[in-house]
Amino acid sequence: MVDGPPPPGPLPQGEGEVGVSQLRGLIGDCLTVWGVRGQVSPCAEGVEIVVDGGSLLLERAPVDMRPVRWLLQTAERRAANRPPRAAPSIVAVLSALRNALGAEGGNRLRIGAAVQ
Secondary structure (H helix, E strand, C coil): CCCCCCCCCCCCCCCCCCCHHHHHHHHHHHHHHHCCCEEEEECCCCEEEEECCEEEEEEECCHHHCCCCEEEEEHHHHHCCCCCEEECCHHHHHHHHHHHHCCCCCCCCCCCCCCC
């Protein structure tokens, strides 16, 4: 039997959340993969994504909106006086962001019988 650190317990409330620096890195990497030129910067409300077509704002949703965790505001939604798009997860945010930017989704895996 090997002595070592105890197994990790459950994370306390609020820990394990994505931090601003992690979010900046993730979105920056996604912009690169999607072939979109842009810059991701922290701001008072959250993270600002600036691309040729304008800017987007990603902010953490208030706790009372749970299960919504993120709010994504685009220039179009602001111009139309529409509320930010609500997203329950980072995956949903990235999907909404990719769609808002008109970026390509990448190759999709297709499984099927080979035709000869």
